[in-house]
Amino acid sequence: MIIQGKTLKYGDNVDTDVIIPARYLTATDPQELAQHCLEGLDSDFPQKVSSSPILVAGRNFGCGSSREHAPLAIKASGVKAVIAASFARIFYRNALNIGLPILESEEAAEKIKEGDQLEIDLDKGEIKNLTTQETFKVEPFPPFLQEIIEQGGLMNLVKKRVVHLS
Amino acid sequence: MGKTMAEKILSKKSNTSAKAGDLVVAQVDLAMGQDGTTPLAIRSFEEMGGKGVFDPDRIILVIDHNAPSPLEMVSRLHDSMRNFSQKYGVKLFDVGCGVCHELMVAQGLVVPGDLVIGADSHTCTYGALGAFSTGVGSTELAAVMIGGKLWFKVPETIKVNLVGQLPPGVFSKDVILHLAGKLGADGATYRSLEFYGPVIDNLEVEERLTISNMAVEVGAKTGLIPPDEKTIAWVKQRSKREFEPVYADSDAHYIDTITLDCSSLSPQIALPHRVDQVSSVEEINQEIPIQEAFLGTCTNGRAKDIEVAARILTGKKIDPRVRLIVAPASREIFMQAVKAGWVEAIVEAGGTFVTPGCGPCVGTHQGVPGDGWNVISTANRNFKGRMGNNQAFIYLGSPATVAASALEGKIADPRKYLEG
Numbered sequence: 001m002i003i004q005g006k007t008l009k010y011g012d013n014v015d016t017d018v019i020i021p022a023r024y025l026t027a028t029d030p031q032e033l034a035q036h037c038l039e040g041l042d043s044d045f046p047q048k049v050s051s052s053p054i055l056v057a058g059r060n061f062g063c064g065s066s067r068e069h070a071p072l073a074i075k076a077s078g079v080k081a082v083i084a085a086s087f088a089r090i091f092y093r094n095a096l097n098i099g100l101p102i103l104e105s106e107e108a109a110e111k112i113k114e115g116d117q118l119e120i121d122l123d124k125g126e127i128k129n130l131t132t133q134e135t136f137k138v139e140p141f142p143p144f145l146q147e148i149i150e151q152g153g154l155m156n157l158v159k160k161r162v163v164h165l166s
Numbered sequence: 167m168g169k170t171m172a173e174k175i176l177s178k179k180s181n182t183s184a185k186a187g188d189l190v191v192a193q194v195d196l197a198m199g200q201d202g203t204t205p206l207a208i209r210s211f212e213e214m215g216g217k218g219v220f221d222p223d224r225i226i227l228v229i230d231h232n233a234p235s236p237l238e239m240v241s242r243l244h245d246s247m248r249n250f251s252q253k254y255g256v257k258l259f260d261v262g263c264g265v266c267h268e269l270m271v272a273q274g275l276v277v278p279g280d281l282v283i284g285a286d287s288h289t290c291t292y293g294a295l296g297a298f299s300t301g302v303g304s305t306e307l308a309a310v311m312i313g314g315k316l317w318f319k320v321p322e323t324i325k326v327n328l329v330g331q332l333p334p335g336v337f338s339k340d341v342i343l344h345l346a347g348k349l350g351a352d353g354a355t356y357r358s359l360e361f362y363g364p365v366i367d368n369l370e371v372e373e374r375l376t377i378s379n380m381a382v383e384v385g386a387k388t389g390l391i392p393p394d395e396k397t398i399a400w401v402k403q404r405s406k407r408e409f410e411p412v413y414a415d416s417d418a419h420y421i422d423t424i425t426l427d428c429s430s431l432s433p434q435i436a437l438p439h440r441v442d443q444v445s446s447v448e449e450i451n452q453e454i455p456i457q458e459a460f461l462g463t464c465t466n467g468r469a470k471d472i473e474v475a476a477r478i479l480t481g482k483k484i485d486p487r488v489r490l491i492v493a494p495a496s497r498e499i500f501m502q503a504v505k506a507g508w509v510e511a512i513v514e515a516g517g518t519f520v521t522p523g524c525g526p527c528v529g530t531h532q533g534v535p536g537d538g539w540n541v542i543s544t545a546n547r548n549f550k551g552r553m554g555n556n557q558a559f560i561y562l563g564s565p566a567t568v569a570a571s572a573l574e575g576k577i578a579d580p581r582k583y584l585e586g
Contacts, residue, residue, distance in 0.1 A: 013351055013440065017549040018556075022231070022528045025202050026239040028209055040556040060352035060385065064549060065528075066287040068206055068303035088385060089356050090287055094303035144189050144317065158214045158309045 001122040003080045003101065005053040009114035010041065012058035016070040016091065019062070025069055030076035037073040049078050054120070056112045057084040062091025071095040081120055083127065085109035096145060097154040103127060108136035168415025170323040171390045172358040175298040175412050179281040186322040186419070195297075196224050196275060197310045198284035200266045202231040202528070203303070205243040207285055208250050210308035220314030222255040226275060228266035229259065230523040236531040264496030264522040267291040267464035271375065272496060274405030278393040279412045283310055288464050288546065290386065293359075293378035294371065295401060296393035296411055301382060321358040321387045322421040323414075328365035330429030335581035337474075338373040339466055339544065339564035341365060342380040343434035345426065347444030355385030357421065360414060365428045366391060371400040372468045379465045380546050383441045433579055436562035439550040447567065447579045454561070457539040459490045459572035461517075462525045466544035466565050467495030469502050475569035476508035478583045479515035485575025490517035491533045493525030517572070529554030542571045 018040040020033055027033050038045040055074070061084035062070060071094045074082065081101040095102045101122055108127050112118065116131040125138040141149060151157040169177065169185070177183055180190035199207050204227055219225055227247050235241040244261075251258035259269050267288055270276050278296035282289060285307040292299035302316070310316050328341060359381050366374065374391050381389025391397075393411040401409065432446035461467070461475055472494060484490050492512055494500035500522050503509045509519060520526075526533030527545045534554035535541050541553060541560045548560035563571070566580035573583075 015547075015549045017529075017547070017552045021551050021554070021556075022202060023530050023554055025530075026237060026243065028206055040551040060355065063351060063385065064287065064547060065202075066285055066289075066301040066303055067203060068285075068305060086352060086355060088352070089387060090301050090303060090382075093306065097303060097305045142189060154305050154309055155210055155214055158312060161313075 003054070003120040003122065005080055005118065006051060007054045007056045007112055007114055007116050007118060008048055008052045009112070010055065010057045013060045013063055014041065014057050015064035016062055016067050017064055019070040020067065020073040025067060030072045033069050033073035034076035037077040046077065052115070053078050053080045054118055055079055055082045056109055057082065058109055059085045061087050063088035066090045068094045068098065071098050071100045075100045083108050083112065096148055099153040103138045105136050105138050167419055168417035170358065170418045170420065171296070171360055171392065171412055171414045172298055172321050172323055172388065174414070175279060175281055176318055176320050178412070184320045186320050188320045189317055190320060191315050191317050192281055193315055194283050194310050195280040196226065196282045197307060198226045198228065198266055198270060198282070198286070198289065199307050200231050200286050201229045201233065201244060201247060203285035203307065204247050206304035207307040207311070208246055210305045211311055214308060214312060216308065216312045219254045219256060219311045224314070225256045225311055226270065227251055227256060227258045228263065228269060229261050230265050231528055232530050233261040233521055233523045262497055262521055262523070264494070264499070265464045265467060265524055267379065268467065268495035271295060272404060272498065274401070274407070277401055277405055277407045277409035278397065279410050283307070283316060287382045288379055290381045290388045291375055291379040291464055293381060293389040294374040294391050295397055296390060298388055298390065300387045319356070321356055323358045323360050324354055325420040325423040326359055326361050327423065327425040328361060328363040328428055329425060330365065330427040331368070332365060332428050332431065335566060335584040336431050336433060337564040337566065338369055338376045340431055340434040341428055342377045343436050343444050343562065344431060346380065346383050346436065346442050347434070348424070348426070349384040349442070351383065351440060351442040352385040354381070357386055359386045359389040361389065361391045367394065370470065371396055372470055375468070376465055383546055433564060433567050433581065435567065435577060436548055438548050438559040438561060441546070441548060441562065447577070450577060454540055454577040456488055456542050456571055456576060458533060458535050458541040459488055459568050460526055460533060460541060460543040460545065461491070461565050461568050462493030462495065463527045463545045464495065465546040467493055467499065469499050471544065471565035472499065472503045472508050473506070474566045476511040478566060478569040478580060479517065479573065480511040482515055482573055484516040484572040487575050488572050489533065490572040491520055491526060492517055493520045493532070494522045497522050526553055528552070542568050542577055544568050
């Protein structure tokens with residue numbers, strides 16, 4: 001799968017409270033969650049994301065609450081992928097489970113600038129910065145997680161198994 | 167090579183010989199969901215085609231984050247949990263029972279050696295009983311409710327030795343805040359912590375819960391404390407379940423060992439908006455006026471926490487410019503506080519009590535701060551907007567620090583109220 005687009009860049013420790021504050025967890029519709037995505041950090045995010053759908057951030061992206069609403073809100077707001085120097089572990093699992101592509105690379109997170117045009121090859125684990133002609137390799141997911149990703153998340157995997165068992 | 171506590175519990179629950187770095191599929195002993203995350207899990211459960219739960223006695227639902235409901239939409243979500251509980255025979259703790267993490271331990275549900283997941287990041291709290299417990303998302307909770315199993319990456323472990331003796335007026339909260347400042351908010355990401363040393367030995371079980379509770383604030387998957395006689399007696403008093411404590415081997419491999427001498431530790435404050443931006447109270451050289459003081463949460467809403475606040479506030483009045491809000495972590499703790507006279511002391515001093523549960527910690531009700539307010543809180547997070555207003559500033563400290571600050575109307579050192 002190839003993802004293309006311009007980037008928006010944020011710093012370290014983007015937490016799930018700032019991604020989607022708890023008062024909006026009453027919404028289970030991802031589109032409604034998307035309206036408030038990252039509003040505490042960048043009030044122009046909903047406008048910017050339509051032309052720049054790749055997020056680049058620093059360390060510990062998604063730290064804090066276990067709310068799955070956070071990756072859901074990001075995905076529904078139109079974000080195609082998140083690149084970060086590191087992810088908090090619950091966010092990492094949640095993102096995979098709901099099918100939000102995430103890539104961990106300290107080098108990419110540091111060198112890519114806001115507004116750069118990227119081309120991401122998820123299968124190869126490669127990020128090409130078309131603006132600067134740099135290429136970054138990303139550690140591929142272990143086979144077990146590849147399966148979850150290929151099925152489009154844990155939901156689809158379990159659905160298949162539940163159907164298979166019954 | 168020997169194994170760490172995390173490696174041992176995950177080995178046992180997956181019937182493998184698991185080492186750090188392995189991916190295992192393990193049988194979960196208990197799965198917990200709260201009202202912020204369970205409605206989404208119920209939706210996932212239905213979308214996955216769930217027809218039943220793997221074991222109704224091993225699933226616990228708690229309504230604590232928005233309790234009692236502040237909005238009609240929340241009431242509907244709560245009803246979806248009540249309906250699910252009835253339909254599948256799953257235990258539900260309703261409004262007023264308390265915070266999920268307090269109930270999981272105090273009601274005797276979790277025992278040493280367990281593997282527990284919860285759709286709440288502070289599920290790591292039960293590490294204080296020697297259980298491997300960790301937070302997951304709603305879809306994973308749904309998958310576990312159906313099948314009882316989940317995948318885990320076996321974490322590397324950092325050993326933390328807490329040596330020396332805590333001085334008067336310094337508490338387990340100060341220890342974990344200090345550690346967060348040293349390790350950083352991602353200092354233990356993907357890792358497990360194991361706590362040892364005389365400071366841990368001397369703490370009561372409920373004080374140890376504060377330490378394990380905040381393991382996730384340094385990114386850790388869980389924060390384990392090896393069960394000792396105190397733990398075993400505490401659990402036996404509350405649980406009928408049989409259990410076998412799990413300990414690390416003496417030749418276990420640790421990725422890092424940190425030793426902190428706590429003998430000269432001062433009360434610690436986490437400054438806005440980061441849990442790892444920590445300062446000792448005397449290093450704060452400017453006066454920080456506060457408008458709200460909050461005592462409660464899964465970190466510090468227990469009996470000892472309310473007792474120390476009552477001790478500081480008895481016969482005094484808080485600063486009239488401060489709103490002091492107390493949320494006991496459970497109904498039992500609330501009753502204990504009533505009987506012991508702590509509630510009277512705090513209310514007479516000008517404080518107020520809200521329903522046992524999460525209180526204003528998560529920013530949905532019961533004390534959302536105003537613009538520009540400074541809040542001193544016993545919670546575990548001070549992220550921007552955490553308490554419902556991103557124009558507010560949250561400082562974290564121990565219950566004693568919160569009570570002393572409410573009295574003085576500014577961030578204050580509690581030690582002068584606790585000497586002698």
